[in-house]
Amino acid sequence: MRLENKVAVITGGTSGIGEAVAELFAREGARVAITGRNESRGHAVMARILEAGGEAIFLRTDVRKAAECQRAVDETLRSFGRLDILFNNAGVFSPQTALECSEEEWDLQIDINLKGTFLMSKYALGPMIAQGGGVIINNSSGWGIVGGDKAVAYCASKGGVVLLTKAMAVDHGRQGIRVNCICPGDVDTPMLPEDARLRGLDWKTYLAGCQNRPLGRIGTVDEIAKAVLFLASDDSSFMTGAALVVDGGGTAD
């Protein structure tokens, strides 16, 4: 097992990539604290991990709120005694141009995707530094390195995540903290059909567009989870400040 004796916090762990990462980390021996806003989904993920013989807790957390982030870190330390891995994964997306995006929708995406990453890292870094090291993995996006259509706030937030990753890597490398991000392409999560619906596209047409990349398909949440596992484990011990693109070749051109 590749994460034996490790403790991981996974934000947005109640569905999609976060859920897959929580289950994979637990299988690899980590004790996991799952955060999210949806209590019933969070408890369902936790229950599945416990049934499979893993250790997990669910902490209802809105990563936009500093006090809730602080509490999530405190509760993790209280339950598990340490904190080795933080996966900043909570994220939202709505398809809008700058003309269409309301100020509220802008704030929502920036605050969850980017500020939430800052807040969780701010509170997790202290205990990690005190115990001599740790790993932070941020979920950015292919659209954090190239632009996309109708995605102004999302692109801005994810581009911010890439550079926040590098800045924190520079600041905390000497304290034994590695900070990296992943940049997934289109992945089989609930976010995808939701995007199709909001764009007013039928699923078949939308999916065909997503599949138009060298590997000819969208990714699975498990494929993203394995990239996160690589960055969380000692296999990546010389990696920090990197953006790992996992997109079936979508940004190769």
Place this chain on the structure above:
Amino acid sequence: MQLAGRVSGKVALITGGASGIGRATALLFAHEGAAIALADVNADAGRRVADEITQSGGRVFFDTVDVTRAADCQRLVERAIREFGRIDILFNNAGITRRATVLDLSEEDWDRVMAVNVKSIYLLSREVIPHMQKAGGGTIINTASGWGLAGGAKAAVYCASKGAVVLLTKAMAIDHGPQNIRVNCVCPGDTDTGMLREEAQQLGEENSRFLAEAAKRPLGRVGTPEEIAQAALYLASAASSFVTGTALVVDGGGLARSL
């Protein structure tokens, strides 16, 4: 030998496998269950690596190969197919450096570096890809460099060659993705290999001073060949099944400040 290794039952062809990153990768892939076709120009060191793998129960052959020669590449691939029946993983790792500005660089050195670092990838890939296509897929990993993404001092041809490796990687990923062949590169930062010491020598710098300078990065140290090998293993294994056309930077944060 592990039964449930992460590249169990796979065949990996590794160039520049006699030392440094290539050697560490050959040992790791063999440990994780792959049969290894090992190539290098340095026959003595190459045979020693092959012996090490054999002694720990792995399957391997070593071939003395100049990867800049088409005939050598063809012969190497034919032998791998003859002995192991397939090639699942191609690790194009052979590389050299010449630390000089364009003013101080001879045309012969330019040609030599470009041939070893870049043309070899083309020569081997065109031999290996048809076999991967027939088998239904495969994965190619090229050793680029942090200096394939950002410039460095007195390294004109090295930067040119590694920049070419990054974009050759992406171009091949686009061409061969539909055939389920994934093509990625690793971009190591300064790593504790013979090449690092040779660079100090080429620059006329004292070794300890050069190494202290190389350690100036967020993690405060140079990398080990084993750490780069782990990155190559990730790209070679099914764990990276949705990853293609990517440049995986493994540099202790050296490039976090660069564009």
